[in-house]
Amino acid sequence: MVLMVAFASLVIIxxxxxxxxxxxxxxxxxxxxxxxxxxxxxxxxxxDPAPEHGLTPEAVAQAEAAVASAGIxxxxxxxxxxxxxxxxxxATGIEIRGIDLEREPKVTTLxxxxxxxxxxxxxxxxxLSEEIARRLDVRIGERVVVLAQADSGPQSLAVTAVGFFxxxxxxxxxxxxxxxxxxxxxxxxxxxxxxxxISLPRAQKAENVSAELRAALDDAFVVMSYFEANPLIKSLxxxxxxxxxxxxxxxxxxxxxxxxxxxxxxxxxRTREFGVMIAVGMSPKRLGRIVQLEALVASAIGFxxxxxxxxxxxxxxxxxxxxxxxWASMAGDISMPAMLYASASGIYLLGSLAVVLSTAxxxxxxxxxxxxxxxxxxxxxxx
Amino acid sequence: xxxxxxxxxxxxxxxxAQEYEAFEVLDRARANWQGETFHGFVFLEIVQxxxxxxxxxxxxxxxxxxGLVRFLLPEADAxxxxxxxxxxxxxxxxxxxxxxxxxxxxxxxxxxxxxxxxEDLIHGTLSDKYDATMTRDGTDYVLTLTPKPDAAVVYGSxxxxxxxDFAIVSIxxxxxxxAVLRTARFSDYVDLPGRVIPTTIVIEEKNGDxxxxxxxxVEFGITIDPQVFTVETLExxx
Numbered sequence: 001m002v003l004m005v006a007f008a009s010l011v012i013i014x015x016x017x018x019x020x021x022x023x024x025x026x027x028x029x030x031x032x033x034x035x036x037x038x039x040x041x042x043x044x045x046x047x048d049p050a051p052e053h054g055l056t057p058e059a060v061a062q063a064e065a066a067v068a069s070a071g072i073x074x075x076x077x078x079x080x081x082x083x084x085x086x087x088x089x090x091a092t093g094i095e096i097r098g099i100d101l102e103r104e105p106k107v108t109t110l111x112x113x114x115x116x117x118x119x120x121x122x123x124x125x126x127x128l129s130e131e132i133a134r135r136l137d138v139r140i141g142e143r144v145v146v147l148a149q150a151d152s153g154p155q156s157l158a159v160t161a162v163g164f165f166x167x168x169x170x171x172x173x174x175x176x177x178x179x180x181x182x183x184x185x186x187x188x189x190x191x192x193x194x195x196x197x198i199s200l201p202r203a204q205k206a207e208n209v210s211a212e213l214r215a216a217l218d219d220a221f222v223v224m225s226y227f228e229a230n231p232l233i234k235s236l237x238x239x240x241x242x243x244x245x246x247x248x249x250x251x252x253x254x255x256x257x258x259x260x261x262x263x264x265x266x267x268x269x270r271t272r273e274f275g276v277m278i279a280v281g282m283s284p285k286r287l288g289r290i291v292q293l294e295a296l297v298a299s300a301i302g303f304x305x306x307x308x309x310x311x312x313x314x315x316x317x318x319x320x321x322x323x324x325x326x327w328a329s330m331a332g333d334i335s336m337p338a339m340l341y342a343s344a345s346g347i348y349l350l351g352s353l354a355v356v357l358s359t360a361x362x363x364x365x366x367x368x369x370x371x372x373x374x375x376x377x378x379x380x381x382x383x
Numbered sequence: 384x385x386x387x388x389x390x391x392x393x394x395x396x397x398x399x400a401q402e403y404e405a406f407e408v409l410d411r412a413r414a415n416w417q418g419e420t421f422h423g424f425v426f427l428e429i430v431q432x433x434x435x436x437x438x439x440x441x442x443x444x445x446x447x448x449x450g451l452v453r454f455l456l457p458e459a460d461a462x463x464x465x466x467x468x469x470x471x472x473x474x475x476x477x478x479x480x481x482x483x484x485x486x487x488x489x490x491x492x493x494x495x496x497x498x499x500x501x502e503d504l505i506h507g508t509l510s511d512k513y514d515a516t517m518t519r520d521g522t523d524y525v526l527t528l529t530p531k532p533d534a535a536v537v538y539g540s541x542x543x544x545x546x547x548d549f550a551i552v553s554i555x556x557x558x559x560x561x562a563v564l565r566t567a568r569f570s571d572y573v574d575l576p577g578r579v580i581p582t583t584i585v586i587e588e589k590n591g592d593x594x595x596x597x598x599x600x601v602e603f604g605i606t607i608d609p610q611v612f613t614v615e616t617l618e619x620x621x
Contacts, residue, residue, distance in 0.1 A: 086537050087537050088537040088538055088539070088556075088558040088559065088564050089558070089564075124533075139560075142559045142560075143530075143536075143537065143559060144537060145535045145537050147535075153469070153470030154470055156535035157535060158530075158533055158534055158535045158536065
């Protein structure tokens with residue numbers, strides 16, 4: 001019984017911590033590396049993400065004023081344009097992202113995740129991912145050409161690769177190059193931005209901030225938190241949590257069978273002993289409680305063993321699990337990072353304890369009832 | 384098809400205007416290759432990753448701004464084609480029944496999966512992007528074209544060899560590490576009124592891909608009906 005309860009406790013804790021941690025890793029990584037907590041676009045940009053549907057310089061100023069008024073200091077404008085990057089050895093379609101060199105590092109970590117070379121420092125420079133650099137056979141110091149379709153016609157720009165980044169997020173590593181905001185504006189023949197990206201401290205709820213900014217800005221703006229902009233991710237996380245419930249139920253059932261079987265066997269084995277206890281004056285109700293208490297204690301011991309091992313395993317897994325680029329690529333649509341981290345929280349211990357103990361109580365109910373219903377004379381004879 | 388050659392070579396032309404000798408050589412080379420108008424057929428044999436595909440295309444071009452390329456072979460692509468009008472590009476396939484506008488940057492991508500890009504087939508785009516120096520090798524002119532500092536060019540340099548009669552002999556494309564990336568060799572020259580042009584161009588890539596282009600029934604300086612460079616004409620192919 002102890003072993004079964006220990007096993008169930010261990011699996012529940014590890015599964016819960018790993019799932020929660022993985023989901024949090026995925027979201028945190030997206031927010032910290034790339035997406036930010038909240039974004040501001042112009043109306044219509046989501047339907048056709050082209051610079052001509054972006055924010056004008058006046059709209060950028062208006063949005064930034066609203067963000068500053070909300071007491072937020074980590075925000076940056078970006079201008080993204082979809083086009084091509086060409087080297088002497090090949091070309092590929094790509095998002096060309098222009099960033100503000102001073103402000104973007106306060107918002108996302110992508111510009112500083114340098115795997116080789118250095119980060120962007122001046123106009124005329126480009127930061128490629130290691131993967132794109134490998135695919136196009138580009139070395140640091142070499143010139144590449146970025147091309148985009150502007151309203152005024154095709155535009156091209158020569159930029160020098162000064163560094164390669166490695167985000168661990170397949171969508172970024174395969175599909176984004178970074179240039180300065182000024183260069184992106186030249187390329188897109190636009191003086192505005194396509195979005196304002198905001199980073200918030202963990203304690204600040206993004207949905208509250210996005211609601212506040214929506215109220216402060218007029219209908220020409222769209223303000224969305226990460227989850228508001230990515231409802232699929234939110235649904236996936238909720239679905240994963242719901243999918244975990246049947247597994248917890250099955251584990252509880254398994255532990256419950258173990259408890260019920262063991263306690264019932266124990267009650268049957270001690271029929272005479274219980275008969276004597278009732279004969280000398282113990283009330284049946286109290287006898288039933290003793291049986292349930294035994295089940296609880298045994299389950300608690302099992303939980304102590306399984307829970308401890310499970311929590312230790314979680315602590316190890318919080319250091320990170322490399323899921324490999326293949327898995328990460330397979331999950332590319334939701335941009336799963338190549339490294340995931342489990343989460344370790346006391347809530348998992350408490351939750352698991354609650355499941356185990358309530359299961360033990362329910363499972364011990366029948367054996368306890370049977371013990372409480374014994375007739376002393378028959379019980380003593382039965383032995 | 385001032386085509387390929389025009390395409391590849393014309394680049395050089397304008398670029399070199401600052402250098403008097405280079406200017407003269409390139410101007411004459413341009414005169415050979417890029418009449419104001421061009422019409423002809425191009426037979427292309429493209430070897431990519433060991434697989435050979437044969438194309439035959441008909442090309443009309445007028446200056447740098449107008450071009451129409453229609454596929455005649457292979458059968459599967461027959462009737463499809465590209466239209467370029469200034470910065471706009473359309474692609475048409477008979478199966479689709481309607482021309483599809485493409486971003487103008489599509490002109491910079493290879494239309495065969497390897498080998499020339501659309502803009503290569505229709506006009507040269509690099510003419511103002513290079514500085515040039517020139518030496519003599521026997522009777523040949525050897526022009527070294529180096530990208531200007533801000534030029535949107537991925538090559539390290541181009542070396543263009545031009546005969547004394549201003550027909551192009553070869554173009555070598557160097558990467559930024561000084562290695563030859565691609566070589567275009569011109570041969571089978573024919574005398575046409577006012578120009579000498581090679582009718583065969585062999586382009587060899589560093590990765591082993593290769594394309595052979597043969598010009599057939601070429602005409603320069605002809606009058607092309609403006610209606611040719613319209614979506615209606617592009618879609619008229621069956």
